[in-house]
Amino acid sequence: MTDLQIIGSEEWCIFENLGIPAIKARVDSGAKTSSIQATNIKVVNRGAQEWVKFEVNPLQENRSITIPCEAKLVDRRMVKSSSGISEERLVVRTLVKMGEHKFDLELTLANRDTMEFRMLLGREALMDRFIVNPAESFQVQSFTDDEVNKKYAPFYKEKTGLKIGLLASNPNLYSNKRIMEAAEARGHEIVFLNAELAYMKLDAHSPEIRYRGGNILKEYDAVIPRIKPAVTFYGCALIRQFNTLGVYCQNSAEAISQSRDKLFSSQLFAKNDIHIPITGFAKSPMDTKDLIKMVNGAPLIIKLLESTQGKGVVLAETNKAAESVINAFKSVNTNILVQEFIKEANGQDIRCFVINGKVVASMQRQAEKGEFRANIHQGGKASIIKITPEERKLAQKAAKVLNLAVAGVDIIRSNKGPLLLEVNSSPGLEGIENATGKDLANAMIVAIEKKLRFHN
Known part of the structure; x- marks a missing residue:
């Protein structure tokens, strides 16, 4: 003994045979086998032997370096992840160097992209x-940061910008055109991808996304x-x-799904002490009268769970x-929410545009005369507004609860203080850019650059 x-809880490993000059590993004695982050895994035959070709992004949050x-x-082994899910993983053997120590090591090839470390060092390597x-x-x-950068200097590709995909449906919408203009203005290549024209290959070893005509969407x-x-x-399946x-996807599939489910998001807001208008939901029409009473009676708002841009929202x-x-609605098995009507708001609400936890722009929306919803798509008028610290904190917290990097947070002012109406995971840019004069499309691209540590 x-x-x-x-050794410590994290150590540097060198794989000379794989061409990896340094990779940081989490030391985990609870895991039997070591594993390394790998993508584009393909098994090839060389005579009577099977070999594996794969790619490694050895530095966390830096996809610009890929080592083949x-x-x-x-071996092929069934491995149970930390979340309890079993999956088949390919196993390779290679030489690892740790300081003065050199020894053969078995590695399972795994997608560790969401993990903090690109490699896990298991107890078989420690024994x-x-x-x-x-x-x-x-x-x-x-290794210092400078030493790591020096080791990886030969792997940096000559690159003037990022390659970004805009996954949407209509390239002619104001918001989509502005985002593409902003990305191009900052020197990036941006491609419009119609979500309905893309399709997927689900495979443990070589997953793919293809586009109309069979083109593989890569890099x-x-x-x-x-x-x-x-x-x-x-x-959301494409995003996953x-x-x-x-x-890197600016908003995750889970965050978008949560924001689109108004019942679930309302439950999350209430659970996290975010004040919303009193809201009711019921299955049986026999409970209708008590449901109405529960939200303080008419006038009240009735909205479809899947409503957006003010559509599917009714004032009774x-x-x-x-x-x-x-x-x-109940007679045709349509799910709805019943919500108290905030009369004192007088047809006004506030849209806060949140990027990476910061409110970067705010506007006030005023409904047309005779309307109760201040939605720009339905004739509402927008103007710049200075929000209160309480409203700013509410908008930031709402986006954080749903884990949205980009969000449009709608707030209404009431006698009880600011209340959260809803959160939009694909907020429009036209109204708020025109009202505030801020370049929010550019701010979205800058946020991606910071996330990927790209220096323009």
Whole structure:
């Protein structure tokens, strides 16, 4: 035991045979086998032997460096992840160097893109070699940032910009055109991708996304999802597939799905102490009268769970009218929410545009005379407004609860203070850019550059 070297909870590993000059590993004695992040995995035959070709992005949050690797396939194993899901992984054997130590190591090839570390060092590698002190780090060898950059200098590609995909449906919409203009102005290549023309290959070893005509969508650095509600299910499946391929998606599939489910998002807001108008939801029409009473009676708002841009939202001015509308919706098995009407708002609400946890622009929307919703798409008028610290905090918290990097947060002022109306995962740019004079499309692209650590 006294001959064993003490290592920390994280250490640097060098794989000369794979061409990886340095990769940071999490030391985990709870895992039997070591694993390394790998994408584009393909098994090839060389005579009677099977080899594996794969690509490694060795630096966390830096997809600009990709190292092609190949090694002999030694096994296929069922491995249970930390989330409890079992999956088949390919296993290779290669030489690893840790300080003065050199030894053969078995590695499972896994998609660790969402993990903090690109490599995990399991107990098979530790046995008879090391003792782990979890309170320490880099006991075997340590590299400074400058040393790491120097090691990877030959791998940096000559690149003037990122390759970005805009996943949407209509390239002629103001918001989509502005985003494409902003990306091009900053020197990036941006491609409009119609979500309904893309299709996927689901495979553990070589997953793909293809586009109309069979073109393989590859080498994208980032995707900006702007999917319309009608294709939420399929669009989110595409976003998950892009994520599997190691592409950064500005809003995740889970965040978009949550924002589109008004019942679920309302439950999340209430759970996280975010004040919303009193909201009711019921299955049976027999509960209609008590449902109306629960939200303080008419006038009240009735909205479809999948409503967007003010569509599918109805104001019932009397209890009788509310009963008729609710029962009509229930008779055709349509899910609705019933919400108290904030009369003192006088047809006004506030849209806050949030990017990476910061409110970058705010506008006030005023409904047309006779209308109760201040939606720009339905004739509402927008003007710049200075929000209060309480409103700013509410908008930031709402976006954070849904884990949205880009969000349009709608707030209404009431006698009880600011209330959250809803959160839009694909907020429009036209109204708020015109009202505030701010270049929000550019801000979205800058946010992607910062996330990917791209210096323009």
